[in-house]
Amino acid sequence: MLPEVWQATPLRVFSFLELTGVKSRREPETILREAIKKIESLPARGAAGLSPHAPYSTAPGLLRLSAATAREKGWRLVTHVAESDSEFEMFLHARGEMFDWLKRNERDMADCGLGSPVQHLERNGCLSDNLLAVHANYLAPGDAALLGRRSVSVVHCPRSHSFFQHRRFPREELARARVNICLGTDSLASVTKVRGQALELNLFKEMQAFAGSYPDVSPEVILQIATVHGARALGLQGKIGELSENAWADLIAVPFTGKLMDAYDAIVHCEGDVSASMIDGLWAMPPSA
Numbered sequence: 167m168l169p170e171v172w173q174a175t176p177l178r179v180f181s182f183l184e185l186t187g188v189k190s191r192r193e194p195e196t197i198l199r200e201a202i203k204k205i206e207s208l209p210a211r212g213a214a215g216l217s218p219h220a221p222y223s224t225a226p227g228l229l230r231l232s233a234a235t236a237r238e239k240g241w242r243l244v245t246h247v248a249e250s251d252s253e254f255e256m257f258l259h260a261r262g263e264m265f266d267w268l269k270r271n272e273r274d275m276a277d278c279g280l281g282s283p284v285q286h287l288e289r290n291g292c293l294s295d296n297l298l299a300v301h302a303n304y305l306a307p308g309d310a311a312l313l314g315r316r317s318v319s320v321v322h323c324p325r326s327h328s329f330f331q332h333r334r335f336p337r338e339e340l341a342r343a344r345v346n347i348c349l350g351t352d353s354l355a356s357v358t359k360v361r362g363q364a365l366e367l368n369l370f371k372e373m374q375a376f377a378g379s380y381p382d383v384s385p386e387v388i389l390q391i392a393t394v395h396g397a398r399a400l401g402l403q404g405k406i407g408e409l410s411e412n413a414w415a416d417l418i419a420v421p422f423t424g425k426l427m428d429a430y431d432a433i434v435h436c437e438g439d440v441s442a443s444m445i446d447g448l449w450a451m452p453p454s455a
Contacts, residue, residue, distance in 0.1 A: 285306065
């Protein structure tokens, strides 16, 4: 799909090539070599990195190679980690539904029973300031502190979290450990269908779901989580996610006629289309006259 996806939209697109190494039976070096070749063949218009899918679906050797390669080349690394209780039980206790299923499918389970999924990433050299750890719903004692020490960004997907009825996202624990928490949409497959509404990936809806789960968090902070925190996760703080000197002039405008003190709440709870959109100082969707 690359680079055609980049060419089909004026939006800035950051793509992560997903890697798995359980069912394919191919050597990690081969899988990674193909991904590197693809990324290095792409035009400079977009940006790309590596995404070993998850600890349970990616052999430790592929995790280690992906992490080392991303650091060497200055790429971002993305993985889904500690998303479910079955994944947590598999790695921490070497048992459970996921453990049994993967063992039947001839996955080498020698990496289980040695600690939590987050600790598994640490053993394989993945925890670093270039990592976006998606989900991180199930943490063992010390996991949040470890993520904080390694300057890992955690991507929380509120609507997906609600869809699967996971236990409460450990926001407070991660925040105390100074982990950079940002928001993601995850997948259309994990968005609850609402009668009369089309399924869509919508970050406004994610902010609204987050606000519903954490009424103690102010709309201003929620907007920061959705913007400047995401920019920091991509290594682009000061460039995207904010209006400031020397930033890239990416912005949207939303309809608002209320009091200034209510602006943040209006943005978080915005419904419908935006009024205008600018990318790199050029109108992608100009304001109506």
